[in-house]
Amino acid sequence: MIAVLRDLFRYNGEFAIGCVIMAIILGLAVASFFSPYEPIDSYVVALDAPPSLEYIFGTNSRGQDIFWQLTFAIRNTLAFGFIVALISRILSLTIGLISGYVGGIVDRILMSINDTFIVIPLFPLLVLLYFVLRDDMTWFVLALVMAGLGWAYDARLIRSVMISLRTREFTNTSVFSGMSMPRIVTQEHLPYVLPIVFSTFMNNMNWSIGLEVTLAVLGFTDVDTPTVGGMIFWANQHSAMVSGVWWWYFFPTLFVTLTFIGLFLLAISMNEYIDPRSRLDRMGNS
Amino acid sequence: MTQIPVSAGNGHAHVLETSNLRAYYRMKYFGIDREVRAVDGISIHVRKHEIYGIAGESSCGKTTFIKAIAAAIRPPLEIVGGQVKYSFIDDDLYALPPARRAAIRWRHLSYILQGSMNVLNPVRRIHKTFEDFAFRHMHLPRAEFDQEVRRHLERLRLPAEILRSYPHELSGGMRQRVCIALATLCRPEFIIADEPTTALDVVVQKDVLAMIRETQHEFNSSMIFVTHDLTVHANITDRLGIMYAGRLVEEGRTADVFANPLHPYTAHLIASLPTIGDRHTRDGLHGTPPNLADPPKGCRFHPRCPLAMEICRHENPALTTLAEDHKVACFAASSDVLPTPDEKPNQPEELETER
Amino acid sequence: MRSYAIYVAKRILQFALVVFVGISITFLITHLTPIDPVEHAVAQVSTFGFSSPESIELLRQSLKELYGVGDNLWEEYLIFWRRLAMLDFGPSLSAFPTPVSELIGRAIPWTIGLLTVSTLLSWFIGNVLGGLAGYYSRNRILRVLGMIMMGLHPVPYYIVAFVLLIVFTFLLPILPSSGGYEMNLRTGWTPQFVGSVLMHSILPSLSLILVGVGSWFMGMRALVSNIVTDDYVTYAALAGVPDKKLVTSYVMRNAFLPQITGLAMSIGAIFNGAVITEQVFGYPGIGRLLVEAVHAADYSLVLGITSIAIIAVSAAVFIIDIIYPLIDPRVQVSQ
Ligand SMILES: Nc1ncnc2c1ncn2[C@@H]1O[C@H](COP(=O)(O)OP(=O)(O)OP(=O)(O)O)[C@@H](O)[C@H]1O
Ligand code: SF4
Ligand SMILES: [Mg+2]
Numbered sequence: 001m002i003a004v005l006r007d008l009f010r011y012n013g014e015f016a017i018g019c020v021i022m023a024i025i026l027g028l029a030v031a032s033f034f035s036p037y038e039p040i041d042s043y044v045v046a047l048d049a050p051p052s053l054e055y056i057f058g059t060n061s062r063g064q065d066i067f068w069q070l071t072f073a074i075r076n077t078l079a080f081g082f083i084v085a086l087i088s089r090i091l092s093l094t095i096g097l098i099s100g101y102v103g104g105i106v107d108r109i110l111m112s113i114n115d116t117f118i119v120i121p122l123f124p125l126l127v128l129l130y131f132v133l134r135d136d137m138t139w140f141v142l143a144l145v146m147a148g149l150g151w152a153y154d155a156r157l158i159r160s161v162m163i164s165l166r167t168r169e170f171t172n173t174s175v176f177s178g179m180s181m182p183r184i185v186t187q188e189h190l191p192y193v194l195p196i197v198f199s200t201f202m203n204n205m206n207w208s209i210g211l212e213v214t215l216a217v218l219g220f221t222d223v224d225t226p227t228v229g230g231m232i233f234w235a236n237q238h239s240a241m242v243s244g245v246w247w248w249y250f251f252p253t254l255f256v257t258l259t260f261i262g263l264f265l266l267a268i269s270m271n272e273y274i275d276p277r278s279r280l281d282r283m284g285n286s
Numbered sequence: 287m288t289q290i291p292v293s294a295g296n297g298h299a300h301v302l303e304t305s306n307l308r309a310y311y312r313m314k315y316f317g318i319d320r321e322v323r324a325v326d327g328i329s330i331h332v333r334k335h336e337i338y339g340i341a342g343e344s345s346c347g348k349t350t351f352i353k354a355i356a357a358a359i360r361p362p363l364e365i366v367g368g369q370v371k372y373s374f375i376d377d378d379l380y381a382l383p384p385a386r387r388a389a390i391r392w393r394h395l396s397y398i399l400q401g402s403m404n405v406l407n408p409v410r411r412i413h414k415t416f417e418d419f420a421f422r423h424m425h426l427p428r429a430e431f432d433q434e435v436r437r438h439l440e441r442l443r444l445p446a447e448i449l450r451s452y453p454h455e456l457s458g459g460m461r462q463r464v465c466i467a468l469a470t471l472c473r474p475e476f477i478i479a480d481e482p483t484t485a486l487d488v489v490v491q492k493d494v495l496a497m498i499r500e501t502q503h504e505f506n507s508s509m510i511f512v513t514h515d516l517t518v519h520a521n522i523t524d525r526l527g528i529m530y531a532g533r534l535v536e537e538g539r540t541a542d543v544f545a546n547p548l549h550p551y552t553a554h555l556i557a558s559l560p561t562i563g564d565r566h567t568r569d570g571l572h573g574t575p576p577n578l579a580d581p582p583k584g585c586r587f588h589p590r591c592p593l594a595m596e597i598c599r600h601e602n603p604a605l606t607t608l609a610e611d612h613k614v615a616c617f618a619a620s621s622d623v624l625p626t627p628d629e630k631p632n633q634p635e636e637l638e639t640e641r
Numbered sequence: 642m643r644s645y646a647i648y649v650a651k652r653i654l655q656f657a658l659v660v661f662v663g664i665s666i667t668f669l670i671t672h673l674t675p676i677d678p679v680e681h682a683v684a685q686v687s688t689f690g691f692s693s694p695e696s697i698e699l700l701r702q703s704l705k706e707l708y709g710v711g712d713n714l715w716e717e718y719l720i721f722w723r724r725l726a727m728l729d730f731g732p733s734l735s736a737f738p739t740p741v742s743e744l745i746g747r748a749i750p751w752t753i754g755l756l757t758v759s760t761l762l763s764w765f766i767g768n769v770l771g772g773l774a775g776y777y778s779r780n781r782i783l784r785v786l787g788m789i790m791m792g793l794h795p796v797p798y799y800i801v802a803f804v805l806l807i808v809f810t811f812l813l814p815i816l817p818s819s820g821g822y823e824m825n826l827r828t829g830w831t832p833q834f835v836g837s838v839l840m841h842s843i844l845p846s847l848s849l850i851l852v853g854v855g856s857w858f859m860g861m862r863a864l865v866s867n868i869v870t871d872d873y874v875t876y877a878a879l880a881g882v883p884d885k886k887l888v889t890s891y892v893m894r895n896a897f898l899p900q901i902t903g904l905a906m907s908i909g910a911i912f913n914g915a916v917i918t919e920q921v922f923g924y925p926g927i928g929r930l931l932v933e934a935v936h937a938a939d940y941s942l943v944l945g946i947t948s949i950a951i952i953a954v955s956a957a958v959f960i961i962d963i964i965y966p967l968i969d970p971r972v973q974v975s976q
């Protein structure tokens with residue numbers, strides 16, 4: 001495991017860059033624990049101070065230090081993405097495995113439902129949900145709902161990997177040698193599926209963070225919990241661009257973009273390493 | 287080494303000549319270098335109007351050899367040494383500029399590959415494929431070209447309707463016949479066939495073989511015919527080369543090889559052919575085919591060879607002519623068989639590869 | 642032909658399923674939450690000074706009807722569907738008494754126009770470039786392009802739109818920053834008006850295209866790098882089929898077809914992007930209408946837009962699905 005990571009780091013530029021970016025982002029998130037201010041405190045520093053040695057990312061029109069504000073925002077945003085990805089991974093793994101394994105009518109029913117969720121436009125539904133819940137729509141409710149709606153694409157992916165694994169020879173061998181189905185799934189197949197789960201984990205985090213930022217910017221989330229989107233929302237509320245407080249936009253945008261790129265690079269570099277096709281090929285040759 | 291000169295003496299009698307051809311797959315996976323020596327120093331020649339067969343078990347490098355003589359080299363495959371010469375070009379195949387190489391394809395050199403589903407473009411009607419492959423070589427106006435295609439199909443007793451079909455609408459046997467028609471339309475001097483009948487059932491296989499022989503005869507083409515199926519070789523090829531682990535271990539007239547196999551591997555292959563009324567199980571070869579990324583030293587067959595001697599473990603037997611038109615690389619076959627250095631080029635020549 | 646009919650029938654079923662599930666979720670969201678959206682909306686509206694008691698009562702009535710009052714959830718559910726079937730979402734609260742369907746009808750052509758153009762463009766550009774990048778995998782320019790795409794692809798629509806807005810209307814003010822056309826122009830097929838519409842659509846569609854292109858590019862590049870090793874490409878290359886023909890008719894054509902299915906799969910996500918893009922650029926489509934409706938607490942309008950969006954997106958997917966087998970000769974529709 002360590003050796004694989006080391007090799008990835010050494011031979012896969014995308015992985016290395018992704019790691020560095022994510023290390024910076026995580027560092028920022030961790031820094032929030034050392035913040036001198038509470039996240040919701042406002043008017044604690046000078047207003048609209050441009051980036052300087054004292055306030056490296058400047059301050060905003062609500063009297064907040066953007067650097068410290070950003071550390072909270074990134075922490076919350078990452079945590080949000082993590083929770084959505086975690087829950088939706090459980091869903092897509094379960095459904096993908098069952099569908100790919102059991103096949104037949106179960107597969108067809110599950111995949112119909114699956115395709116339904118792929119097609120339905122989520123954004124209006126989330127807006128509607130906010131509309132109905134308003135202040136009751138906390139961060140966690142949103143995460144739950146998004147996880148409940150965002151598993152479909154990857155379930156299909158996992159299913160197709162399962163099907164190709166199922167038809168491969170070693171499954172037959174294991175079946176003949178009397179291994180039980182659950183054991184085959186966990187011992188023979190999970191090692192191939194898990195890396196895919198990891199890589200879709202990153203992609204799913206990107207997806208959910210992207211939606212959260214979008215909703216937050218529009219003010220359709222709990223704007224009092226600082227998130228990156230929420231920061232942009234407040235900047236918009238104060239017409240920061242017009243008043244020339246560009247740093248209020250710039251740093252959140254920069255760091256959330258870095259987060260997206262970092263997660264994405266990790267996902268694709270992992271994909272490349274674990275691409276079931278090339279891995280199965282390599283296995284077949286040795 | 288004692289290279290016996292070719293009997294005809296005239297170089298032009300050979301349509302294809304390879305000398306010491308080496309083609310390796312070179313791969314890097316996360317820092318681990320792997321080199322699969324799939325074709326490792328093969329020298330053969332194919333005479334005019336001859337069908338030369340290549341046999342050998344799966345993964346011995348038959349397809350790789352075909353790729354090497356067809357200049358179908360794409361990473362990770364690399365040509366690391368040797369030459370490929372055709373009578374219709376005056377230079378080494380790999381020394382030709384790509385444009386000239388492209389001009390030879392299909393006009394002089396064509397291919398029939400294993401007729402699985404995928405050889406023909408699935409989203410293109412057959413007549414389009416004929417056009418793509420042959421039109422620019424025929425130098426005919428469109429209408430006449432179409433005429434010629436129809437005439438050709440008729441000659442091969444194929445219905446003209448297939449031209450309007452998509453590949454998936456044809457049966458496997460029909461697809462393979464279409465490929466043969468496609469490959470012979472320009473009357474090429476040389477045809478390369480890689481397992482052309484392998485995916486077909488026995489009855490269809492017979493028809494397709496007959497068709498291949500007929501067209502080869504009618505158009506006076508020469509041919510390399512690859513299959514692991516020795517009964518097919520017995521039916522169709524004039525001479526036969528046996529490959530084992532990237533090397534040629536025996537070569538001779540097909541009839542001679544069958545009647546008098548000189549290499550223990552060939553003998554084993556022939557002995558394990560099913561014969562009617564025979565219910566004995568034979569003792570198969572023990573062991574598995576060698577890993578070409580790390581082939582055994584000396585004779586590559588020695589770990590599985592019933593006749594292996596001490597010398598076999600260290601020295602590589604040279605392919606030696608023992609009877610007229612019959613060569614073998616085995617120390618046990620004759621004391622005339624001498625060791626040859628098991629060289630492996632360290633500094634691969636810089637050869638231009640095509641994508 | 643018979644098998645195609647069966648295929649279409651199956652697709653219709655799937656379409657119905659999508660609409661059914663989507664609308665049911667909409668219903669559940671509005672009915673299973675502890676808040677009474679009718680009272681909530683009425684309260685919101687009355688604070689906006691819309692306060693004659695009769696009209697409030699009228700409003701409450703029509704809202705209740707829309708929301709579906711009945712003795713139990715099941716009855717409400719049926720009423721909900723009946724209203725939907727007639728595309729009757731009642732009057733808008735924020736633009737009282739204009740019917741919601743009229744507001745939506747006015748906005749939807751903008752969205753459809755913007756989405757169609759930018760989706761097709763990004764699909765086409767992304768696939769062509771990605772295909773080339775997959776085929777000529779060693780070309781330096783295409784490699785750099787690949788890296789740019791890779792960087793651009795994961796960035797959400799909002800950020801790209803916002804950056805474009807700042808660059809082209811603030812730092813380098815050459816394009817209009819908001820609206821669908823210039824305010825003082827009369828609508829109609831005059832050159833000025835059409836020109837103005839085009840000018841105003843540059844930034845919104847550019848941001849949609851920039852984000853969209855990346856995923857097509859990368860998907861296609863991966864597809865093509867698989868296809869080039871397929872037998873029929875190898876065979877045609879062996880036959881000396883010229884490179885140009887090989888790329889177009891052999892590699893690209895085969896790779897393009899599955900990307901059509903990909904298009905169907907991603908329309909929902911593209912629609913999400915359109916909502917936010919319209920908002921950023923003040924584009925008069927249903928995305929902006931939706932956001933405004935939320936801010937104005939216009940319950941019937943939000944409900945109407947959500948329902949219409951679900952139906953429209955699934956209809957688009959349905960149409961692509963049933964056209965696909967007609968384009969791809971390989972699909973044996975019976976399967
Ligand atoms: N693209 C590739 N990359 C790496 N190794 C390869 C590749 N293609 C073939 N090989 C290896 O080269 C060796 C020779 O393969 P080749 O396809 O030439 O065998 P073959 O004799 O044609 O077998 P078969 O009868 O199964 O077609 C095998 O060990 C195979 O694993
Ligand atoms: S050389 Fe030795 S090992 Fe090789 S085939 Fe002959 S006897 Fe067997
Ligand atoms: Mg082969």
